[in-house]
Amino acid sequence: MVRDHKMTAVMGHMLIIILAGELIFALPFHLARFFRPTFLQAFGLTNTQLGDIFAVYGVVAMLSYFPGGIIADKYPPNRLMSFSLLATALGGLYLLSGPSHFGLTLLFAYWGATTVLVFWAAMIKATRLSAPSHRQGFAFGLLDGGRGLAASLFASVGILLLSFGTFNPQGDFSNAGEAFNAMRLLIIYYTVLTALAAGLTWFYVSAQTESGTKNAIQHQGQPSPTSPTSPTSSLASTLINPLVWLQGGIVICAYCGYKALDNYSLFVVQHYGWSQVEGAQFITFSSYMRPVAALVAGILADRLRTSKMTYFLFAALGLVFAVIAWMTHFDAAITLMLAMLLFTFFAVFALRGIYFALVDESQIRMGATGTAVGIISVLGFTPDIFFASISGRMLDAGQEGFGYYFLFVAGIMFVGCLCALLLSLKVNKIRKLQAASA
Numbered sequence: 001m002v003r004d005h006k007m008t009a010v011m012g013h014m015l016i017i018i019l020a021g022e023l024i025f026a027l028p029f030h031l032a033r034f035f036r037p038t039f040l041q042a043f044g045l046t047n048t049q050l051g052d053i054f055a056v057y058g059v060v061a062m063l064s065y066f067p068g069g070i071i072a073d074k075y076p077p078n079r080l081m082s083f084s085l086l087a088t089a090l091g092g093l094y095l096l097s098g099p100s101h102f103g104l105t106l107l108f109a110y111w112g113a114t115t116v117l118v119f120w121a122a123m124i125k126a127t128r129l130s131a132p133s134h135r136q137g138f139a140f141g142l143l144d145g146g147r148g149l150a151a152s153l154f155a156s157v158g159i160l161l162l163s164f165g166t167f168n169p170q171g172d173f174s175n176a177g178e179a180f181n182a183m184r185l186l187i188i189y190y191t192v193l194t195a196l197a198a199g200l201t202w203f204y205v206s207a208q209t210e211s212g213t214k215n216a217i218q219h220q221g222q223p224s225p226t227s228p229t230s231p232t233s234s235l236a237s238t239l240i241n242p243l244v245w246l247q248g249g250i251v252i253c254a255y256c257g258y259k260a261l262d263n264y265s266l267f268v269v270q271h272y273g274w275s276q277v278e279g280a281q282f283i284t285f286s287s288y289m290r291p292v293a294a295l296v297a298g299i300l301a302d303r304l305r306t307s308k309m310t311y312f313l314f315a316a317l318g319l320v321f322a323v324i325a326w327m328t329h330f331d332a333a334i335t336l337m338l339a340m341l342l343f344t345f346f347a348v349f350a351l352r353g354i355y356f357a358l359v360d361e362s363q364i365r366m367g368a369t370g371t372a373v374g375i376i377s378v379l380g381f382t383p384d385i386f387f388a389s390i391s392g393r394m395l396d397a398g399q400e401g402f403g404y405y406f407l408f409v410a411g412i413m414f415v416g417c418l419c420a421l422l423l424s425l426k427v428n429k430i431r432k433l434q435a436a437s438a
Contacts, residue, residue, distance in 0.1 A: 065120065075118075
């Protein structure tokens with residue numbers, strides 16, 4: 001009974017982390033991902049302008065990941081996460097005023113700090129501590145899968161709110177004013193949810209600062225994840241660890257694949273003549289695969305090894321994106337195209353569900369988790385700087401834009417496959433050396 005009570009508490013703790021982990025990015029990302037055509041119309045933006053705005057977000061976020069990792073190893077996660085959520089929600093109030101292009105740029109720079117600096121590494125470290133070494137794939141699959149399910153549910157409600165706007169019979173907004181009125185409902189909705197998540201996180205997420213030996217539920221029978229290593233030596237050893245840098249490369253490529261999904265609603269609207277609402281519905285429907293994909297990938301990764309699963313997924317994505325790029329030049333059967341797009345959703349979500357489990361497979365010391373995640377994230381989330389800006393210019397280039405776009409993504413997937421293969425080989429070598437010296 002005591003064990004059941006403790007496991008229930010752990011699952012409740014994970015549920016709040018999942019909700020907080022998705023809502024922290026709802027305002028800066030959900031609006032432009034699920035409702036991109038409407039967002040562009042409401043604020044009078046081109047794809048290039050929105051890409052440049054996200055590039056500013058990415059620069060600030062990149063500068064925040066590394067110090068955020070060090071902070072996460074020193075302060076209580078509930079305080080850090082709650083502060084981030086509340087600060088992000090305050091940005092939603094400014095978005096309601098209908099800021100100019102310059103105002104949006106400043107807002108996304110602000111969000112680059114509030115969503116990352118004292119949030120991201122704390123969330124990853126808390127998730128790593130929630131499961132033993134042999135269940136890391138499942139733990140991170142549960143985190144990303146749960147976040148995906150939350151995103152889909154929230155977006156489904158958002159679709160209903162969007163439908164309250166004034167549509168013409170084809171399901172599109174007739175002018176920017178109508179689009180902004182509908183977008184205002186969505187902004188209020190996501191702002192309130194983010195503020196509520198801040199309160200839940202403050203009261204229900206762990207306030208531990210030294211979480212290793214105290215967390216016996218999660219790590220029964222394991223050595224203490226902390227050690228007397230000095231912060232300076234820990235930082236130095238983490239910085240020179242080649243496995244950390246390979247993981248950074250893997251996250252870069254996987255995150256590019258994830259950001260590629262942001263333009264799918266625009267693709268079906270422009271390429272197949274769907275309405276804006278139909279495009280948003282397609283993205284929302286597809287996003288429901290995220291929890292399934294992440295959990296399946298997590299379970300398989302615990303059995304087959306995370307690095308092996310990672311390079312298989314990258315190879316498959318590279319091939320499929322290349323075929324999609326080729327098919328954009330023809331009047332291909334829409335059913336086949338949609339099937340391939342859905343596959344890329346599944347495979348990208350699977351990658352996101354497991355790539356931080358590589359931290360444990362690489363045997364990075366628990367006490368250095370925040371620092372390692374900070375370094376990996378500085379590298380891994382640089383697509384926030386360049387991807388939207390580059391892809392926006394491709395998509396504004398004319399009829400051939402989507403062909404170039406999907407071919408660009410295919411090349412990135414093959415680079416990710418190479419990084420994952422190299423990491424797998426290095427981990428195998430380390431394990432053989434350890435077995436020989438045992």
